[in-house]
Amino acid sequence: MKIERLTIDADSAGQEFFLRVFRFRGTGDASTVYLQAALHAHEVPGTVALDRLIPRLEKAEREGRLAADVTVVPHANPIGLSQVLFGETLGRFDFSGRANFNRTFPASAKDGQATQRADDRLKAQLLALATEADIALDLHCDDEGPVYLYVLERQLEQGRRLAQSLGASVILTDSGEDPFSFVLKVAERWAGQGRENDARFSATVELRGMIDVTPDLAEQDAAGLYRYLVDLGTVEDTLSPVTPLEPVTGDIDAAELVLTPAPGALMLNAEVGEWVTEGQLLAVIVTEAGLEQHEIRAPFDGLVVTRRDRRIVRRGEYVVKVLRHPRPLQE
Numbered sequence: 325m326k327i328e329r330l331t332i333d334a335d336s337a338g339q340e341f342f343l344r345v346f347r348f349r350g351t352g353d354a355s356t357v358y359l360q361a362a363l364h365a366h367e368v369p370g371t372v373a374l375d376r377l378i379p380r381l382e383k384a385e386r387e388g389r390l391a392a393d394v395t396v397v398p399h400a401n402p403i404g405l406s407q408v409l410f411g412e413t414l415g416r417f418d419f420s421g422r423a424n425f426n427r428t429f430p431a432s433a434k435d436g437q438a439t440q441r442a443d444d445r446l447k448a449q450l451l452a453l454a455t456e457a458d459i460a461l462d463l464h465c466d467d468e469g470p471v472y473l474y475v476l477e478r479q480l481e482q483g484r485r486l487a488q489s490l491g492a493s494v495i496l497t498d499s500g501e502d503p504f505s506f507v508l509k510v511a512e513r514w515a516g517q518g519r520e521n522d523a524r525f526s527a528t529v530e531l532r533g534m535i536d537v538t539p540d541l542a543e544q545d546a547a548g549l550y551r552y553l554v555d556l557g558t559v560e561d562t563l564s565p566v567t568p569l570e571p572v573t574g575d576i577d578a579a580e581l582v583l584t585p586a587p588g589a590l591m592l593n594a595e596v597g598e599w600v601t602e603g604q605l606l607a608v609i610v611t612e613a614g615l616e617q618h619e620i621r622a623p624f625d626g627l628v629v630t631r632r633d634r635r636i637v638r639r640g641e642y643v644v645k646v647l648r649h650p651r652p653l654q655e
């Protein structure tokens with residue numbers, strides 16, 4: 325295991341950021357893998373999963389069971405980590421330019437230009453690291469949710485394979501026409517290099533919710549990632565088989581963010597993973613206690629994929645994400 329320290333110049337004098345990059349060297353012929361966590365800096369379930377995965381990779385490397393290189397970046401966003409407002413780390417948007425750290429990526433031609441700002445330097449560095457590999461996973465989490473994936477529509481089969489290893493219950497697919505996210509951008513760069521083929525795969529992995537950070541879940545997710553590396557042949561090991569599961573699959577456009585028409589205290593009636601029918605009560609918003617409340621109902625039959633993690637909302641904010649989907653017969 326080699327640990328690199330990659331400096332990202334800050335836009336203010338006297339400051340710099342850095343990325344810690346763990347490199348594991350493989351000796352065979354298999355898919356190389358890049359794993360990063362906390363691109364949205366305050367989303368740390370992936371960080372602790374990678375913390376638990378690193379010793380497994382060290383052991384595999386030491387024992388000559390690593391068939392291809394694995395690169396791990398547990399803290400992908402040092403800029404976001406430095407952004408604290410009134411005691412809360414806010415790592416989704418860049419405080420300087422206001423861009424979402426998982427959106428608006430620099431054109432590769434601009435990489436390294438002197439005028440490039442810190443958030444773009446960071447994104448360029450991460451994209452360069454991810455694009456080196458054959459497989460790139462970007463570990464995030466939602467407000468409250470299950471383990472679920474975003475993958476390219478044409479890579480759904482590879483997505484199912486990853487879902488099996490991680491125990492992901494939902495896969496949302498994207499056409500990739502608008503490469504808006506980190507992993508879509510990675511796929512676009514692979515295609516630009518003529519490297520896009522069945523051996524390449526990138527996915528956003530949502531590891532449940534913001535507060536789902538526990539020793540047990542970190543172990544479970546590290547084991548899931550390890551199982552995936554074994555399944556790919558990147559790590560040589562023999563694991564007992566898992567019970568196959570069939571994730572619910574839908575287009576990203578079929579997953580609707582239900583927004584609140586009124587501000588107030590949010591009382592949720594639907595659970596993550598619950599199948600709901602059109603018109604079913606999802607939440608009640610108490611706007612003026614004793615005077616005014618609003619009901620939020622399911623816009624269609626489907627699955628409650630995620631829920632907001634705060635219990636106070638302003639008008640127009642997201643309350644739940646429902647995937648339009650018929651209820652599976654076995655449920």
Ligand SMILES: [Zn+2]
Nearest residue numbers: 364367464465
């Ligand atoms: Zn995120």
